[in-house]
Amino acid sequence: MPVITIDNQEYSVKEGDNLLQACLGLGLDLPYFCWHPDMGSIGACRQCAVVQYQNTEDYRAGSRGRIVMGCMTQVTDGAIFSLNGDKASEFRKTIVESLMLNHPHDCPVCAEGGECHLQDMTVMTGHRDRHYRGKKNTHRNQYLGPLIHHEMNRCITCYRCTRYYNNYAGGKDLAAMAAHDHVYFGRHQEGVLESEFAGNLVEVCPTGVFTDKSLVNDYSRKWDLQSAPSVCTHCAVGCNTLPGERYGKLKRVHNRYNDEVNGYFLCDRGRFGAKFVNSDKRINNPGLRDEHGRYNIIDPHQALHQLVEACQGDNNIAAIGSPRASVEANFLLKTLAGEQHYSPGFNAQEQSLAQLALSLQQHSAATIPSIKDIECADAIFILGEDLTHSAPRIALALRQSVRNKAYALAAELKLQPWQDAAVRNLAQDQRSPLFVAAVTDTRLDDIAEQCHHLAPDDIARLGYAVAEQISGKANASDEPANTIAQALLSAQRPLIIAGSSCGNAAIMQAAAAIADALALRKNENAGNSMLCLTLPEANSLGQAMLSPNEAPSIEALAERAYKIDTLIVLENDLFRRAPAAVVDKLLQSVTTLIVLDSLETPTLATSQLALPAASVAESEGTIVSLEGRAQRYFPVSECQGERRASWAWLLACLKELGHPEAANIHRFDDITLACSAAQPMLKGITLAAPDHFYRNAGVKIPRQPQRYSGRTAMRANVSVHEPKQTEDDETALAYTMEGLNRHQPGSLLPFVWSPGWNSNQSLHKFQTETGGPLKGGTAGKRLLDNRQNNNNQQKNSQQAVATTAPAAFQASAGQWLLVPRQRIFGSDELSSYSDNLAELLSDASIEINSADASLLQVKNGDGLSLGENLACLRVVINNTIPQGCAAYSVGIAGTFNLTLGQRVSLQKASDWQRPKQADVIASDGGAHV
Amino acid sequence: MMSSQIIPSLSAAELADIDAEISHAPYKAAVAIDALKIVQSYRGWVSDESLKAIAQHLEMSPAELDGIATFYNLIFRQPVGEQVILLCNSVTCWIKGYEQIREQISQHLGVGLGETTTDKAYTFLPVTCLGACDKAPVMMVGDELHEHIDRNDLTQIFRSREQAQ
Ligand code: SF4
């Protein structure tokens, strides 16, 4: 490790780091703007200047030394720097002054104020008096869509936004315009930002140019936000989030750093979709349907009484859990209904695919990668997924993976990876190979070496052909299998990604076959191959772990011939999962339907008893992400109205019933413990985060920053007496500002803040090193971790993988195979209830190629009727779709009768009219709870 | 679902000139500046429509191309007069009387810097050094460089131009 001297003090620092990184790592405050821990250095802002001296004599002689940029200077053994010397400090002060020339000084009305890196750096450099008396530039701001607010006058031209948006996230519609003192960061013309990751601009821009529009319109300062560590529930990736609450409303979601999962970035579904918790579709009170079919609000005791009564005696009970509810709530429901009568809440297809994903990953000789591992991949083959829409954060990670080629080239020249501009210049368009085999065009096609648009079974066939090439069993002239196989074989860390999107098991099996073949290859120096299988929902994998293969699916429950006295549905909208005919059949056999949910779903609207459940923002729970990481989320705020966490309703019911399993369960932690004891695969969930006993220096972790203000004023319209803060008996967090937000485990970090560092840039104070784990350790517990022991496994990997490829797809006359079109905004249930995203949702469509369209005599915008009144959808002609396939928008109202992989007839619907936008979003079902 | 239809706002001649440039370049986007200059030479400026058409032809996004177009002062993204007057305001010319000349031109044309005369004959712009400092003060009118300008010259220049029309 090189030893460097900074202001007369020696430090050993990490080889290859730049000085800025090194200083921040050492806890020294060196101001900066353009450097970003995940995007490296370009030396644009000149803010990180220090003075470097030639040698000790030079330093002692009081020579002038020379100004260098910390972020562009690699640490070398014996180097001597001055960080706090007059020359360096003076220089940095001048830089801030010059960057501020055109700044409007509008902090009081700026949504960045109080968490602004520019404010922090201005104070840190000591710059106070502005000398410029001239006219300032005034820019015109652009409309950038419903998510991002634009206020260009505040720009300091650090170029972080375009570097993030274009270089990092692959966006094409944001650019730096013009030159010298009127540089402008915006779009060519006003309009919605196209990138699915645009929301990160809010955190990347060090000033108030790009801010969260919904926060701007309903504002609270960071210091007034109450927050807690949370986990995104809008897909199976499990990004860590920091939701901020004030006045009982979720104000915004920020990224919560997890070095192995989401790093510094979220997708827009996660960031803005979480606002569903403010939806007016939330229910606040229990409701009981009277004989006229109307709901009457009842009090929680009555509601509990009703629930208990319905479960009592020899009532025939069945229960349906949910892959979007926590492990704990599902476990209690399963306990209540008994294993025989508990459905994990999947439809039959989802269930078999979730079980398949679990067993393939358990038995794979390949490594199950974290998102960080995915970023390290140097050859990638994606089968059947449009990841930007099905597991968005992974798509962003893959945009970094393909840059490994660039880093390899740079390493040959001894260029450090943080030399961003140099590395990009060097590599130009050279990328690590990424291959896509999908049923439609995908959002990653622009970085793919090859894209193959195939029917699902043909994707699986291509997968098997690649596997055979790898194990040397096939003819080398078989293309494109050979090219793909060669690329994977010559990689050090090949990655195979597939998932359940197509509803096709063979695709996942083929992917596992390739990963296994690679794992068993003879390449001594290479790392293991990686197999990533995506699932649709936040706790899909957890549900697969909780319930065995034979557990009844929704269809299976409907098929049961007997009468169900009481059916309890937990956080699940059955009408989204199975055709209406199936759900109706099921519900007809039910006497009393009880639904626990946070939203007024169509299923809830048909219930006799509706129980208001707390959302992810008001409750605690554990969910298991697609990589098998058990993660805990914590309530950000107290429950509003009569809402309770689902587990709390269920626990109260079990207690009332005197259920023996509940005898030792008194609180949330006990459920986690009981579940981990009952289900070996979930054993590790207790390690997802510390239990409620944890204390940091003797006290709980505060949810509110030290400067949290207006505790009395906030409710002065009700009473000027400030009530005692709510006690949180369930977790190690408290609803106070007293306590220590330092040194605790990473899973308990409720916000980042450090003296002098009010913005999210303070994160470095909590990290072991740039891009490294949090000082308190990485949040979450991997339940399927085979990363350490995979070498032993390698030898005896004999999977339950079907080894034969399915038959080639044959288009059949008059019948079309249904394939998926995933949409980041819309395909996920909960986020489509978010007001923020409402403008971005669109009605369901069906995509066919032009040959099929002319056969059916339809054009873009016409209506197509599917099967026997299954659905009627808007036609979109897309020539990437194989003939004989039709891609419909999954998860969007109007398509719930359809099943992936089903063959249906298509017919032009002549009098069809496109639904109005308002009709598109989930129906209200007529309930008023 | 990339649509491959070319926005009809590029003429055959423009396309031919751009394609000629492309034939010498490693990839299409490399001729971005030339393409902008070509279109400007035909139309006097580059409209949003033209910009989008060029971007599509070069397989770039409009934002990317606009970033380039707006970086250069002499790619006009707004309509300009028939002739563009570029008056140097850099050090040497400034010492040699730039300010008076600017005033005089303004008076003569009835427009300030950055503006176009109502008859669309002239657009009056400042420029930072034309590389002819030894002949300061200088300006360009259209493609023509005028050196050592003084008051009489100015009247002369505009008069002869106006007569020519
Ligand atoms: S808009 Fe923000 S991120 Fe972009 S250059 Fe300006 S200050 Fe930097």
Ligand code: SF4
């Ligand atoms: S939706 Fe998925 S990818 Fe997006 S932030 Fe949430 S967990 Fe991450």
Ligand code: FES
């Ligand atoms: S952070 Fe080093 S120059 Fe901007």
Ligand code: FES
């Ligand atoms: S200063 Fe006017 S031409 Fe150089």
